[in-house]
Amino acid sequence: MLVLLVVLSLLLLTAYFGEAPSGRLHGVQRAFLTVVSPIQNGANKALKPVRDTIGWFGETLSAKGQRDKLKRENNALRKQFVADQGEKTSLRQLQALYHLDQLGVGEYHPVSATVVAKSPNIWYETVTIDAGSNAGVRVDDPVVNGEGLVGKVAQVASDGAQVDLITDSSMGVSARLGKSTATGIVQPKVGEPGNLLLQYLPSTTQPNAGEFVVTSGTVASPDDSLYPPGLLIGQVSSVNEETGFKSVNVRPSVKLQNLDVVQVLTSSAGSHANSIAGLAAALPAGKGASGSDAGAEQYASTGSGG
Amino acid sequence: MSPTRTASLPLRLAAMALLLTLIQVGVVSEIPVFGVNADLSPLLVAFVGLLCGSTVGAVYGFATGLLVDLLLLQTLGLSSLIFTLVGYFCGRLRELRDPHAALTPLLVGAGAAGASLVGYSLMEFMLGVDAPVSLELLRQIVLITVVDAIISLPLWALVRAWLESALPEDPRRRRRRRRAYTTGGLSPLSRS
Numbered sequence: 001m002l003v004l005l006v007v008l009s010l011l012l013l014t015a016y017f018g019e020a021p022s023g024r025l026h027g028v029q030r031a032f033l034t035v036v037s038p039i040q041n042g043a044n045k046a047l048k049p050v051r052d053t054i055g056w057f058g059e060t061l062s063a064k065g066q067r068d069k070l071k072r073e074n075n076a077l078r079k080q081f082v083a084d085q086g087e088k089t090s091l092r093q094l095q096a097l098y099h100l101d102q103l104g105v106g107e108y109h110p111v112s113a114t115v116v117a118k119s120p121n122i123w124y125e126t127v128t129i130d131a132g133s134n135a136g137v138r139v140d141d142p143v144v145n146g147e148g149l150v151g152k153v154a155q156v157a158s159d160g161a162q163v164d165l166i167t168d169s170s171m172g173v174s175a176r177l178g179k180s181t182a183t184g185i186v187q188p189k190v191g192e193p194g195n196l197l198l199q200y201l202p203s204t205t206q207p208n209a210g211e212f213v214v215t216s217g218t219v220a221s222p223d224d225s226l227y228p229p230g231l232l233i234g235q236v237s238s239v240n241e242e243t244g245f246k247s248v249n250v251r252p253s254v255k256l257q258n259l260d261v262v263q264v265l266t267s268s269a270g271s272h273a274n275s276i277a278g279l280a281a282a283l284p285a286g287k288g289a290s291g292s293d294a295g296a297e298q299y300a301s302t303g304s305g306g
Numbered sequence: 307m308s309p310t311r312t313a314s315l316p317l318r319l320a321a322m323a324l325l326l327t328l329i330q331v332g333v334v335s336e337i338p339v340f341g342v343n344a345d346l347s348p349l350l351v352a353f354v355g356l357l358c359g360s361t362v363g364a365v366y367g368f369a370t371g372l373l374v375d376l377l378l379l380q381t382l383g384l385s386s387l388i389f390t391l392v393g394y395f396c397g398r399l400r401e402l403r404d405p406h407a408a409l410t411p412l413l414v415g416a417g418a419a420g421a422s423l424v425g426y427s428l429m430e431f432m433l434g435v436d437a438p439v440s441l442e443l444l445r446q447i448v449l450i451t452v453v454d455a456i457i458s459l460p461l462w463a464l465v466r467a468w469l470e471s472a473l474p475e476d477p478r479r480r481r482r483r484r485r486a487y488t489t490g491g492l493s494p495l496s497r498s
Contacts, residue, residue: 002394032376
């Protein structure tokens with residue numbers, strides 16, 4: 001039986017393969033199809049709901065798979081975007097730091113550092129940087145970035161340091177208004193985290209909103225100012241009407257929530273003032289200590305970057 | 307053997323062939339699974355061979371192949387040849403081994419699907435189809451075999467349920483049942 005069927009199949013195959021499309025076997029095939037076509041059409045229509053139902057499941061699964069794939073792609077792209085944004089910010093800050101170097105901050109032996117941690121506590125406006133005493137960083141060194149003054153070093157380890165931001169309650173910076181020589185002290189504004197207050201301005205001062213506030217570089221303690229003069233701190237947001245000394249509200253120029261790369265000025269203004277004071281002391285007679293102090297003060301207040 | 311049983315078997319086989327071929331053409335061929343379409347025909351032929359023996363399997367393979375070739379306007383005789391061999395060898399498997407393992411339909415289905423696909427490919431190459439033997443072809447063969455293997459168990463249950471009442475009484479099965487009855491603790495003699 002098997003041999004018979006195989007031979008029959010081979011005969012059919014040979015005959016079909018050998019004949020022209022208009023041949024007898026092709027004709028039989030077409031005739032069969034003509035007969036079966038209505039049945040096939042009916043069956044096709046009858047089975048359409050089944051096909052659609054199964055197809056719906058398949059397409060749903062496929063759509064879910066596509067959705068998951070697109071979600072993964074979206075997440076990857078978002079991560080990439082965030083990373084690019086971070087790099088862009090870093091680049092911008094580095095460019096700004098480079099610009100800062102051009103302005104003369106380079107004289108203060110800046111050490112670049114990356115912010116590696118930020119205090120989540122609103123009471124402690126501090127960040128941790130990855131440069132420490134091994135890089136020449138010392139306590140009280142000013143910390144800046146391209147946008148202006150960031151803060152000062154509070155604690156130093158060998159390979160890291162904690163920086164108090166200018167909005168930290170422990171901070172007090174000798175500052176002046178950009179267009180005048182009136183100086184005061186910038187401190188965090190009580191009850192408004194993130195905002196500063198420039199106070200103890202002479203009553204004759206006429207501050208305007210939008211005016212820049214920069215470090216004065218003058219002596220603000222028994223020693224000398226920690227900060228080089230002319231570093232941007234912020235802009236006057238409003239003026240407080242007070243009797244006696246005047247005060248203005250200052251909006252910091254540095255985006256403290258978005259710190260990435262900073263520079264620690266390891267040879268600060270005070271060092272320069274001291275060195276100049278030392279030089280003045282070595283001057284010939286007639287140029288006393290007070291004169292040297294004045295020279296140092298003048299240098300500190302108008303020196304590099306003004 | 308009951309004459310009613312013998313008469314109803316060809317009718318059931320024909321109805322099943324027609325129905326499954328229509329389902330194949332109308333539904334299964336339009337639903338890709340893992341990027342391929344399942345092929346019910348070789349499974350059907352293999353299971354008929356497994357249930358009815360080599361002769362019925364070969365004849366059924368030939369007829370089903372002819373139906374498929376006619377319906378799909380394929381090279382006439384090609385499916386017949388392949389399905390004849392599939393049906394015959396599955397029938398021989400039953401006659402020689404009579405396997406009863408739970409996974410037998412799965413393995414037979416996979417074997418039948420794989421053999422028919424390889425057979426088709428060889429025949430097409432022999433007939434001069436201008437296509438290279440590619441990894442994609444091998445991948446398709448493997449995937450269709452896997453998909454056919456997956457659906458072989460439910461299809462086996464369906465085919466057996468449809469044909470069982472029309473199948474002729476098998477003397478060997480009768481003997482096996484009797485042996486199980488006398489040695490398996492079912493006989494009143496063994497219990498006494």
